[in-house]
Amino acid sequence: LIVIEGLWFITKTIAPVERIHQIAIERGPIDRIYGLSKVVATTAGGNVTVRFLENHIAEEIAENLGIRIGSIVKAQRSEENA
Structure with missing residues (x-):
């Protein structure tokens, strides 16, 4: 997961995907007014935040990350059992 942000x-x-423990979608009051999420x-090592996303895109990113992490965990468990 690579996030590049900033203007100046x-x-x-x-963050390597295999190191991610938890994925959350957050929407504050201002975010909800504009239909945005993070x-x-x-x-x-900490948190990686992707900000200013439209709600459906945030849902899609979180779902895809969850699927990717699930497949990595499944592969690691099958390697341990082999």
């Missing part, structure tokens, strides 16, 4: 000062955050992926 650019920040690039990289996706927060929690890792052992």
Whole structure:
């Protein structure tokens, strides 16, 4: 998961998908007025946040990350049992 943000000062955050523990979609009061959301992926090293997303895009990103993480966990468990 790579997030690049900023206008004057650019920040690039990289979090390996296999390190993500939790995925959350957050909508504050201002976000709800404009139909926006943010996706927060929690890792052992901290949080990675993707901001200013339309609600349906945030849902899609969270769902795709969940599927990807599930397949990685499933593959790791099958390797452990082999």
